[in-house]
Amino acid sequence: MKQVQRLLDQLQPTAPAEVVCIPGSQEPEGTVIVFTGSFNPPTIAHIALLKQAQHYALDIYGPAHVYAAFSKRTVDKEGVERPVLLDRIMLLRDILRRRLPAVGILLFNRGLYVEQAQAIRQSFPKVKRVLFLMGFDKIIQIFDPHYYKDRDASLEELFSLAELFVVPRGDSGEKELAELLAQPQNKRFARYVISRPFDAAYRNISATQVRQGGVSYEHEAPQEVRHFIHRIRPYAPPVKRLDGTEQDIYQEHLAYLTQHIGPVS
Template identity: 70%
Template sequence: MYISVQMLQRMKRVQCVLDQLHPSNEAEALCVPGTEPPHNTVIVFTGSFNPPTVAHIALLKQAQHYIQARHGMHLYAAFSKRTVDKEGVERPLILDRITLLQSILHKRMPRTGILLFNRGLYVEQAQAIRRTFPRVKRVLFLMGFDKIVQIFDPHYYADRDAALEALFAQAELLVAPRGNGGEKEVAELLEQPQNKRFAQYVHMQPFDSVYRDVSATQVRQRGSQYERDTLREVRRFMHYTRAYAPPIKRLDGSEVDIYKERVTYLSQRLGPVS
């Protein structure tokens, strides 16, 4: 297994930042090395990026168009060490996902930074940004339609309205409807009596319906059948690391897990990895 010295050094710097994040601490936000600290207005797209898909990048590019029409805005992708509803997803390492997205953004969207959080809730992430980066004046979270439905779903709260009031005291939402009537879906959601008073904090940015059915879950589960939904860098990562593939069976009947060996290799060179 070969990982270049330069990549190992980059991964070590990222792992050092990850090691500073502890879920038991107050909400924290840290920059991946090479990322400009947030200031003024920030648009933040938090996800597991497992793996990054063409839809993820298209959504970030759409946010870039939103920024170009305004001044003083900055765009960030973001990861949380605890992701709501996805705690069971363990591979690949968050370290691998961060450095993979970092490589993609460096080539395709070099002005987009990456933030890391120790919490998975938007309200905590907004608090973390404002506490850590006092020069930030406004926070918008970028998301698709499914995520805003989740935000307004009382299933996720003991007291939904109190939680939403806390969120919208800190941040706003920039929602990309899913095309072919998507804006109407968002409007109808916001027109519901229980949601109306929060509508002023939600802004819409059109999004091409071609990405409607792109799913990172499908890529993880079906691999090469869904390669069209990923980028060249992701396909290369999937091929060489076998992060989403089952162990290889040897002729003697034994098995070898290539990705598990990668984790062992990284641990030997970097220490404990996340």
């Protein structure tokens, strides 16, 4: 945890695009598939998507390295505070070690895919091909001019460095993706987008539902996540004691980490 926190401390969102591997992850080379997300928390759908990416990559490109990735600045999720990034990284690392040991973890300082592609190309010269794995909601975001000063220039730069590996959700997902790519402003970029179906069993699972709990929570989160939520209570309000005071178990957890490894983020 100290090593990972030191890497996070080094990554500054205002600095030029940068990426690092967490300890134990193989350095990227050849063809790499990168699945960037907040993983708050990791769900069985996240794990299934990474597993499917391994199979799809082998069928399409031959051997490829697959990575989950976090950013110090996640676009449209800048307000996420609990659990802290260190906890989410360590939780996903533990899950991957048990279930998908060949999948590594990357850390970025910037949130846009074009910035992340730049960072990979600059930091890992042995990489020959970069694909970003994502759902349909993310590709809508990528083509949205709201996120750019000059959308077309940024997309041209992105697609000079990387391609998109899209896994649509729902029965209408393929049709929606085709319609998006057929729009006049997007047509010229369509050849950089690859699509493969996602197992229907995972299509309606979301991290938001896991955070909120409910009847499906136990089935949508890996055992490691369920244990983390029960033990650390990152999504729960403070517990009221009999004397009227409150106990915030997650804040106590953060205080413990700060005492032993220093300030955490």
